[in-house]
Amino acid sequence: MISGIAKGLNRISPRSSLVVRNEDTFDFYPSPAGVKRRANLESRAQMPVKTDAIGKQWPAVAYEVGAEKVREFADVIGAANPVHRDHEVAKSAGFRDLVAPPMFCVVYSARAMGPAILDPEVGINLATMLHGSQEFEWDEPVCDGDVIETTGTCREIYEKGGKGFYVFETISTNQDGRQTVKGNWTNIVRGV
Numbered sequence: 001m002i003s004g005i006a007k008g009l010n011r012i013s014p015r016s017s018l019v020v021r022n023e024d025t026f027d028f029y030p031s032p033a034g035v036k037r038r039a040n041l042e043s044r045a046q047m048p049v050k051t052d053a054i055g056k057q058w059p060a061v062a063y064e065v066g067a068e069k070v071r072e073f074a075d076v077i078g079a080a081n082p083v084h085r086d087h088e089v090a091k092s093a094g095f096r097d098l099v100a101p102p103m104f105c106v107v108y109s110a111r112a113m114g115p116a117i118l119d120p121e122v123g124i125n126l127a128t129m130l131h132g133s134q135e136f137e138w139d140e141p142v143c144d145g146d147v148i149e150t151t152g153t154c155r156e157i158y159e160k161g162g163k164g165f166y167v168f169e170t171i172s173t174n175q176d177g178r179q180t181v182k183g184n185w186t187n188i189v190r191g192v
Contacts, residue, residue, distance in 0.1 A: 049158065058119070061115075084101060134186075
């Protein structure tokens with residue numbers, strides 16, 4: 001038997017978008033008498049950002065590119081070009097082998113960001129971190145069989161409007177030492 005909720009009965013349609021922030025409460029939940037609904041975010045102690053990690057570089061992280069991962073990524077993003085699926089088509093198009101779509105760079109370069117973001121010397125509070133932006137500059141195409149090494153470096157840490165901005169750069173190179181992509185990653189931390 002299907003319950004009323006599963007059938008869609010008693011379902012309340014969303015009236016608008018809801019953005020939930022740290023320490024926010026939902027107005028549609030009853031609050032016990034005398035309980036403060038929202039914390040005063042303005043009264044929280046502000047902490048200056050630590051800038052000691054600017055210039056710090058973390059050890060390279062390696063990733064071996066496989067044909068199946070390239071095909072799966074191409075399927076997920078809807079890249080229909082056969083150079084992402086067929087070795088011979090890719091070679092006849094001038095690539096060394098099956099070629100990864102450009103944004104596949106996130107698969108191999110994001111791994112270098114973990115140690116940087118989690119480093120206590122950087123001092124990012126993950127509970128209040130937001131992804132700010134990513135920018136990439138592509139060079140040598142990444143192909144099946146490549147071994148990509150990515151190194152992460154902290155380029156900037158600064159405070160603006162009560163938020164900390166943490167800018168990292170990743171450089172990825174293939175087994176021949178040729179740069180495949182340079183990435184800039186900005187993370188924003190609220191309440192610094």
